Amino acid sequence: MAANHKKASYRMLLLIATPKLVKKAVDLFNQGNVPLQYLFHAQGTASSEVMDMLGLDGVEKNILLSMMPKAYAGEMLSKLHKKLHLGMPNTGIAFTIAISGGSGRIVELIDALQPEVNRTLLERNESGMAGSEYYMIMAIVNQGFGEEVMNAARPVGASGGTVFHSRGIGSAEAMKFWKISVQEEREVVIILAQKDDKLAIMEAISMNCGMQSEAQGIVLSLPVDNIVGLD
Secondary structure (H helix, E strand, C coil): CCHHHCCCCEEEEEEEECHHHHHHHHHHHHHCCCCCEEEEEEEECCCHHHHHHHCCCCCEEEEEEEEEEHHHHHHHHHHHHHHHCCCCCCCEEEEEEEECCCCHHHHHHHHCCHHHCCHHHHHHHHHHCCCCCEEEEEEEEECCCHHHHHHHHHHHCCCCCEEEEEECCCCHHHHHHCCCCCCCEEEEEEEEEEHHHHHHHHHHHHHHHCCCCCCCCEEEEEEEEEEECCC
């Protein structure tokens, strides 16, 4: 990463919503010339009561992920909230996570969005996106253990989560060196948790689905600095 980008402020924006709304969000991102977008198919694990609370009448969800400057991300969250009516029945949630930067070309693409943000907007978001009480907990486990992660997390504060499938591409030589045997097909579980519940949830997942279990899971957390859709 180039030296002149070391102090840049970037955000990862994630939208978890119904496929119909994610399609509308993609159109919105395209209108804003957002260059980096990734789409995942996911399955919700929330209880029926939580699904009712969030207004999601089915479990099929998509995840839209992108990266952009902090101020631009704040404006995009506002647009998603307004255009998709997040927090209303049959919608979803969107949130941002701080990232430090990326490789040269990626940083150039993200920085290209910055001129579209006026100075008033930048200053407003710099002062208004701090102090979130939520964290994103991510657990990566062997295929078929996503529900076990949720079974461990629910009793200690997790109301629901989102599961999607992934494929491991780690070095076989490194696996042999560390004497680790991990399934190629993996499941990723994302849980949004309040600050006070984060540690207990992570400990419960590690105890029941950690590397010493059949799930062979790892768990990490990242602070969420802004969120819409949990109205």
